[in-house]
Amino acid sequence: MTMRQLGLSIYPDHSNQDADKQYLLLGEKYGFTRIFMSMLEAKDVQATKKKFSEIIQFGNRHGFATTLDISPRIFDQLGISYTDLSFFKEIGAKAVRLDQGFNGITEADLSYNPEGLIIELNMSNDTGYLDNILSYRANEPFLYGCHNFYPQVGTGLTDAFFESCSKRFKSRGIHTAAFVSSQVGNQGPWNVNDGLPTRETDRYLPVDVQAKSMFMSGLIDDVIIGNAYASEEELSNLSRMNRYMLSxxxxxxxxxxxxxxxxxxxxxxxxxxxxxxxxxxxxxxxxxxxxxxxxxxxxxxxxxxxxxxxxxxxxxxxxxxxxxxxxxxxxxxxxxxxxxxxxxxxxxxxxxxxxxxxxxx
The missing domain is CATH 2.40.100.10 (Cyclophilin-like)
Known part of the structure; x- marks a missing residue:
């Protein structure tokens, strides 16, 4: 059984780096080990590299592994080839999440990247997307899944759809992740932020209750707080939660x-x-x-x-x-x-x- 992890999200294009670092130190105190970081709006390659490298390397020194959320557009904007992920390795990332899919064979090829980066797939679809990728003999240990989050109230996944999507990945032995929402965080990647959960039913629940439900479903390995910054009380409550037994x-x-x-x-x-x-x-x-x-x-x-x-x-x-x-x-x-x-x-x-x-x- 995969060990279950807790994660934080930070948004370097919208945040103060000192505040981000303090948030990560607080996360370290309470046993958080993952960082989700959006790179959907990057423009200047050198400025982007400097800004993201500094905070990612800081996280690495404090026990975190960072996933960068990217889209096909980012490859074009940064002049990066699909066949060369060294840019992401150089700035210290552990994984890249493909916010939008390619054609199956591209994802399969990416899973063999020589940099050893994990390729995270968007889980919030109930299609044959994953099976298509696996049919091209993807490097399965380097494929993870991670759901979307939904900033607009009313647009999160239904419980039934969430379960159906998640089962597609879990049944194939893919490591999975999903988002819960802090009740005090007000920062995300966009200018609408009604919370950042994956499931709509979670939006206004205490964050530890959301996480309990995710873990107890048996479908999610890692739970990530989608919005920044969660309160210390929320982080503390999550750290004390039993990730493996219903409580x-x-x-x-x-x-x-x-x-x-x-x-x-x-x-x-x-x-x-x-x-x-x-x-x-x-x-x-x-x-x-x-x-x-x-x-x-x-x-x-x-x-x-x-x-x-x-x-x-x-x-x-x-x-x-x-x-x-x-x-x-x-x-x-x-x-x-x-x-x-x-x-x-x-x-x-x-x-x-x-x-x-x-x-x-």
Missing amino acids: FKVDFVSAISDVERKIVLNEKHYRRGDANALVARSTMSRVKYREVANPPHDNKETFKVGDILIGNDGFGIYKNELQVVLTEHKDSRKNKIGSIRSEELPLLKYLYPWAKFQFEA
Whole structure:
């Protein structure tokens, strides 16, 4: 399994280099390792080379690998041949992303570049684009995929289209990336910036919730913040997020007991494989704590989707079993001990049978 990475975006044509460097140092502090950098507007080759080289090399010294976003037009503007990518190697880039596609055979040829640059393909299309490239015997370890981002509100990918596009790449073993949007960043490549997510449903969610969803889909290896500059709080939240296990933030009820708190926070949870529509059941706690009393509380209300329940003393063999509500219901044999935060409820779709999961207070 590919190790999952976090990335930042910077826009040298629109930013102050000192501010960019401070942002990268903050990213380094919180474990970010990728940089996405737009080079769609370059004009003067020497000025471009100097400006981009300085910030890319700075990133390299601080543990980052930089992907440059380029288009066929840039090759013409900078006088660069498709067969010679040494310009990008000289300025320190690790990869070039082709914002627009060529004809298949060109991408395949580029993947054998002697500079050893990774060629990133635009993933936001549900066509045979990738298969066409691979049919020309592309150098697959040097092909990555990366989705677009969408600055205009309402124009991000639908969840279904995102999944369909991503599966085309993931099923072929291609390394994948997508964008999430900071809620405070206001800088991107264009003069419209309503956030820079790949998926429309992510646009106004907390950035760590967006990233959790990307990673838990199993379709995305690297998550990159599309807009600059994210806040330190956002970077910190992303750094503490579990990239490999489904995790929910929970608000507890005041009457939660000691044994209930231990069950929620200290035990390993997985959803039973014989899944049902009512609740996701984590059952090992009822074995470990079968002799521990758990008096009823918060057990008379209608339980809502995302509520966390634990069986009380009236539930017989199911006492101290943990359940996550998937369908509203009432049952006085269960105590409500807390609720998953509302912004994280969309993550419930990743609570598959046998899925491992955890909770954060």
